[in-house]
Amino acid sequence: MQREKWKDFRLYVITAEANHPGRSLVDVMERTLIGGAQIVQLRNKTGSRAEVLEQARSLRALTRKYGVPFIINDYPDIVLETDADGVHLGQEDLPIGEARRLLGPDRMIGISTHSLDQALKAEREGADYIGVGPVYPTDTKPGRKAVTTSYVTEAARHVTIPFVAIGGITLGNVDRVLDAGARRICAVSAIVGSEDPAAACRSFLSRIEAADAAQAAKTITVNGREERTTAATVEELVRQLGQQNKQLVVELDGLIVQRALWAGTELKDGASVELVHFVGGG
């Protein structure tokens, strides 16, 4: 695993065998990888250490095949033993500092947080990422009070390490979570409990991408008309507007942008753009 590349993940999937009776853990998790899962966590709170170790070995082999980071909930020792990429901790598990001593500087340490205080503390203590949730009540963690999307918004504002929203997230509510400011989503039962985990992953990813596009969108004025656009540059805007085949001159905020500079000219929110050309006249 490339140490920094993992930070690009958008969809984090956690095992939950109870959600797919009759289907094997490896089969279901392979389906999520086919669907585009970008981190896989093994979470088994009820099995014996031996059982967890065996599952960890299988999933390590599987995730390596797909080039996806593999995290184990708890069990830093199994992380080392199976050469997993990191550990995920709960608030009641061993402290981050302890886990870091056990795992060394290169493995990832993630921790579940339920408040901004916990999030900032985790950040200070050297966590690589945090879980933010449960956003909605979830059977995966019964009895835990939902933190709602307001904590997601707080985290988006104040947390600088990657955070992943988790807890009761489904295709039915993921848009609200993304709207609240989440960029990374973790779903458990909505994916592994689905008839088609690959399709579920793809659906989540497309919702995440759509949110990206919506967030990237800015309001600009084109020829006196307000427009929403995701175009990052003048070149992209001209193309998005279908005007690329015209001999036109572009003015951005009152200044002409020479054609050669279109691709390198950034379009900012609130920009005013004029696209002009020549028409008949005397």
Add this chain to the structure above:
Amino acid sequence: MIDAFEQDPLIIAGRELRSRFLFGTGRFPSPAVLQQALEASGAEVITFAVRRVNLESAEDDSVLQHFDGKRMAYLPNTSGARTAEEALRIARLAREAGLGNWIKVEISGDVRTLLPDPIETLRATEQLAREGFVVLPYTSDDPMLCRRLEEAGAAAVMPGGSPIGTGLGLLNPYNLGLIAEQAGVPVIVDAGIGSPKDAAEAMELGADGILANTPVAKAQDPVRMARAFKLAIEAGRLARLAGRIPKKKYASASSDLAGSLYEPAAAGRGGGAG
């Protein structure tokens, strides 16, 4: 005689033009008619306007596509501008299109008459000339103003005969004559021309060229009218060069009276009982 005409080029900012017709490209019934009319006109300078593109259409509806490959002098105008600043902006946009640095300054603050705003026109001319444009201002037919425009760096002055598109012809031939007489740069009569006779008249008054659009584009047969204008402009120019006779109050016979078979009629014969 056509050869003589060709040896008498109109020179604007160092560019030699064999035609003294500046051709407006607006309001033609179709691109095909526009192209044929342009061909028939013999014009080497075409004018056009700068406008926002139609975002609803992906098709290239620019007027320029109809002139590909033709060796033309392009004269974009600043129509739509109400102030010097607006004209400057349009001029800079036009120059960015890469078709040269000629600009027809056209600034109007009045939608009904479209008459040029003299103050703004002068300001824009000064600034654009400073920025290296070849400036051809559309101006009122005021000799003093034309002089000031020339001093400000205009490459030609373009007084109107009458308001744009009216076809009223030359409302103040006296002024146009004065402007032509004094100008050190070419004088192009622009706007208000109704028919070829107006163009010929302007040329005889001493104009160096004619800019016309509506009387060609809106004629029943624009192609034929374009040719009529070409001929009238040539005729007017030749007449100017040839030197017309002075106007007289009374007749003078074309043949000498000596050897006439009859005595001349009594001059100034009074009527009634004498």
